[in-house]
Amino acid sequence: MRVLLLCPPSSFTPPGAPPRHAPHVTAIVAAALQEAGHDPVVRDHHLGEPTLERICRVSSALQPDWILLMAADDNRRAPSEVLDLIAERLGSVLPGVPLYAFGRVHAARARRVMEAAPQIPGFLFGEPDQSVGALAHALSSGGDPCDVADLITRGPSGELHTSGPSERPLDHAPTPAWDLLEMGHYPFSPHQETADRLYPVLASRGCPWSCFFCEVQDQPPWVARPVGDILRELDDLRTRHGTRSVFFADANFLVDESWTRELCEALLEHEPQLRWSCMLRTDRCTPELLQLMARAGCGSVLFGIESFEPAALKASNKKLDVMTAGPAITAAKEAGMEVIVSLMIGLPGDTPEGVHRTVDRLIQLEPDFAQFFLVQVAHDEAPEGGRFLSDWEGAKHDFWGRLYAPESFKTRAQLEALQRQSYRRFYLRPRYMFKRVTTLLASENRSYELARMVRGALLASRLALSKGRTGSNGARDG
Ligand code: SF4
DSSP states (O other): OEEEEEEOOSOSSOOSSOOSSOOHHHHHHHHHHHHTTOEEEEEETTSSOOOHHHHHHHHHHHOOSEEEEEEEETTEEOOHHHHHHHHHHHHHHSTTOOEEEEESOOHHHHHHHHHHOTTOOEEEOSOTTTSHHHHHHHHHHTOOGGGSSSEEEEOTTSOEEEOOOOOOOSOOOOOOOGGGSOGGGSOOOTTTOOSSOEEEEOSEEOOSOOOTTOGGGGSOOOEEOOHHHHHHHHHHHHHHHOOOEEEEOOSOSOSSHHHHHHHHHHHHHHOTTOEEEEEEOGGGOOHHHHHHHHHTTEEEEEEEEEOSOHHHHHHTTOOOOGGGHHHHHHHHHHTTOEEEEEEEESOTTOOHHHHHHHHHHHHHHOOSEEEEEEEEEOOSSOOTTEEESSOSOOOSSSOOSEEEEETTSOOHHHHHHHHHHHHHHHHSOHHHHHHHHHHHHHOSOHHHHHHHHHHHHHHHHHHHHOOSOOEEOOOOOO
């Protein structure tokens, strides 16, 4: 069967820039369909003009046997209104073609989407590689889709029916079908990229924490893949795509220390040439573990610290002791890794003065790179103490949701000015620029370092100077 995997835009207004993240979950669903003998095609409407007319034209030209509307992917989401409009319009241009939504979300979230989007007849949720083959089988063989696990369907009077949960352990995840996507359309940030083409790998999924701004709150529980299955995917990526570099896109690479250790030891033994990077919490690291990761090929870590203001972290439910940040950054640098710190401006409980103090502390700790995001969330209502400053929108560098700010921040313009100022304060310091030039001169691959510096400078100037949409979200350790 020809299955159209349709990645909807987060808004019908074009985002300020193309997305940074390839639709990872969509690529896993496509691979699962291929393994089940079907013919998936992917159309990512985050790229190009996100109009209903174009979505319908492209979809009907493909003549799919059925359609999966990818409602929630890794690092992206579409609001229910957008999903509902697309489902309604496709129902009229492709009558009789079954349409389901899919999201790597838990059952309660899927149900809320179904309630808010009455034109969606069914929603498949949970892990992307578990039920999609069963749904494809039911649709191609005339079986009853209601028997498929992890599926919500709408009855004749509009009532919702949720099927039983999938009981398959996550012992095999197909290698994402990256060949169905144009990977060049999803450029990593300069501080994350490597000298060769970088591919994302999800060694684990989800996160047991529940920070206020993070998309993982709507996802199934944290699950780690068996190490042998991850090694198989790495081998596959090398054979099919020739890559020696991967980004472990796990929301949090260090949830279960024994699993991380087992993975690092396996990489040391079986993938000695592999270079990789990942995202961590500073309170999970020890110097010894960071040394092991570095020996296993980890060249760069991103710490999702979000703020150095304890009140903002507490109000955001981050549950991070900010005193762990300094030792973790120092230990990662001593292990020889590049360190990226991710921060957010406008968290609940934060203030403009708090943002300045956070940047002061950041500068003292001297990570190699920093990124500053405004807070965009997919919540229906703004958490107490704050309000939304925008409707759903795509941001300049990703994502989705409404721009949020606590009462101590007056306007969107103020948030954007603070963001620009933070970038300027961190990157345009003579000491920092001297360090980058020294790194460039000491590098064995100067042309790559130079290209990375130029791209970084262009991006930083665009972020520092522009006045467009500057939010982002879902910063995961993330
Ligand atoms: S921000 Fe990080 S720690 Fe918090 S929920 Fe997201 S991934 Fe987990």
